[in-house]
Amino acid sequence: MLASLFIAMTHWDMASPAQWVGLANFQAMIHDPLVYQALYDTAVYAVVSVPLQLGSALLLAVLLNQRIRGQGIYRTLYYLPSVMPTVAASVLWLFIFNQHFGIVDAGLRLLHLPTIYWLSDPRYTKTTFILISLWSIGNAFVIFLAGLQGVPQSLHDAAVVDGATNWGRFRHVTLPLLTPVIFFNLIMGIIASFQVFTTAYVITGGTGDPNNSLLFYVLYLYNETFVRFQMGYASALAWGLFVIILILTLANFALARRWVYYEQPGGRW
Amino acid sequence: MNVGLHAVLIIGAAVNVAPLLWMLSTALQPSGSALTFPPQIIPQSFHWDNFGRALAAAPLGLYLLNTLTIFVGAVLGALVTGSLAAYAFARIRFPGRDALFVLVIATIMLPAVVTLIPQFIEFRTLHWVDTFLPLIVPTWLGGGAFNIFLLRQFFMTIPYELDEAARLDGAGHLQILWRVLLPLSKPALATIVVFSFVLHWNDFLGPLIYISSANKQTLALGLYSFVGEYATHWNLLMAASFLMVLPVLVIFFAAQRYFVRGLQFTGMGGR
Structure with a gap:
């Protein structure tokens, strides 16, 4: 961590010795339009995909927490995509969303709908990425499932005696008790x-194209480090990311007081 | 109610699994037919030789050996040093232990990218770049917070009386760990092995940064360069992808409960 901060204060291309430049890298960051582009891409992706992922994982967990036939098979099938090798899955998506001969495009053509350039029109690339991210919600799903199993049956029974509907039980019994797990998955x-x-x-073959619409922050950081060998500048970028994630996490912990329910005082999450 | 629920779940599951089936279907198509319209969902003829052609197009055997070498080296490190660390956290009282444990857990939340560059420079100084060492050695330094956490939680569920009995028989810390705790912790150890396998099998960023020689590539890297060389041969690309997916599928179906157990342990952290 500290080494990273030290490197961030230098200009270093790995070929010649590092030069001390103080805060110049951080100043350059503020004036770098690509930093804002990368932050924008990443923020849009995070703001849309995280709630969608949590929402669908929770819905799925609630559905599959009921006693139904084939429960085990369903759980397996829904968790399965989360163990897929990312490279193989990405190659597959590249093929599925190909605008000339992808299966999605073939479907659109059969319905006589216009072709959508899923991965080459900057207006659609983020949507495509968010859709892709919904394929692997298995981890959040299993954690929700574990949380649901921790909700005591006695509370449900009591609510039923009090005349609560299914929705009422979910809203006033399950959901409050599940908030710590929701919080964990959110973070x-x-x-x-x-x-x-x-x-x-x-x-994108490492480019973040089209039009830098998929230039996510870590991709930009990788290119600065291992393509352009700007070790100092890339370390400054890494610190920028760290500070952003830290602020978001702390803000979440501060907000958590308002909505996360603790069964025992002093619970950690 | 139940019929509607099943309908929703079946449609959802179909959408979920369809991409994989499409991968397999394309892998069996003859060359060129992946580009026809309308697409053939089920190939007219099954070209199993596509797998052979994909295997022949790249030294997949070598990539497999490289990937497995890294996995075995790394998982041994995680098991040995992870269980030592977990033992200390679960069974030995020392000042500052709990604070230290919280610190270890906090590293789960630390973005990996922040330490990426100093780590790269460190390994470069050691002349370890373009060897497997940067991908193996880190797990020998405690095995990662996730593994320590998992094992510690598991050790905590084992009655302390067993330790006492062993101590009366003259066993030291290492013997208690080796003869008492570890034999009882097989499910947790299996969970770590299974998770490590998926992690190292799928890892892309690590090898991308540290491996440059053609003969040291892992499967993930090899598949990526395959995309560049066979960009239009979708059937071969999908055959190669499927070959990479298959072992994970086998492991997944064979060891499902370990995945669930591991996630539930960490997911319920702090409770």
Whole structure:
């Protein structure tokens, strides 16, 4: 961590010795339009995909927490995409969303709908990426499932005696008791979404194109480090990301007081 | 109610699994037919030889060996040093232990990218770039917060009386760990092995940064360069992708409960 801060204060291309430049890298960051582009791309992705992921994972967990036939099979099938190798999955998406012969485009053509340039029109690329991210919500799903199993049956029974509907039980019994788990998944989801890299790297070949619309922050950081060898500047970028994630996490912890329910005083999350 | 629920779940599951089936279907298509319209959902003829052609197009055997070397080296480190650290946190009282443990857990939340550059420079100074060492050695330094956490939680569920009994028989810390705790912790150890396998099998950023020689590539890297060389041969690309997916599928179906257990342990952290 401290080494990173030290490097961030230098100009260093790995070929010649590092030069001390003080805060110049941080100043350059503020004037770098690509930093804002990368932050914008990442923020849009995070703001839309994290709530969607949490929402669908929670819905799925609630549905599959009921006693239904084939419960185990359903759970397996819904969790499965989360263990897929990211590179293989990205190659697959590249094919599925191909504008000339992808299966999605074929479907649109059969319905006589216009072709959508899923991965080459900057207006659609982020939507495509958010859709892709919804494929692997398995981890959040399993954690929600565990949380649901921790809700005591006695509380449900009591609510039923009091005449609560299904929705009422979910809203006033399950949801409050589940808030710590929602909070955990929220924090993890935000951190993960700010670090999205491999899918973007494979799908755009490392460029973040079209029009830098997929230049996520870590992709830009990678290019500055290992393509342009700007070690000092890239370290400054890394610190920028760290500070952003730290602020978001702390803000979340501060806000958590208002909505996260603790069964025992002094609970950690 | 139940019929509607099943309908929703089946449609959802179909959408979920469809991409994988499409991968397999395309992998079996003859060359060129992946580009026809309308697409053939089920190939007219099954070209199993596509897998052979994909295997012949790149030294996948070598990539497999490289990937497995990294995995074995790394998972041993995680098991050995992870269980030592977890033992200390679960069984030995020392000042500042709990604060230190919280610090270890906090590193789960630390974005990995922040330490990426200093770590790269460190390994470069050691002349370890373009070897497997940067991908293996870090797990020998405690095995990662996730593994320590998992094992510590598991050790906590084992009755302390067993330790006492072993101590009366003259066992030291290492013997208690080796003879008492670890034999009882097989599910947790298996969870770590399974998770590590998926992690290292799928890892892309690590090898991308540290490996440059063609003969040291991992499967993930190899598949990525395959995309560049065979950009229009979608059937071969999908065959290669499927070959990479298959072992994960096998492991997943064989060891499902370990995935769920591991996630539930960490997910319920602090409770």
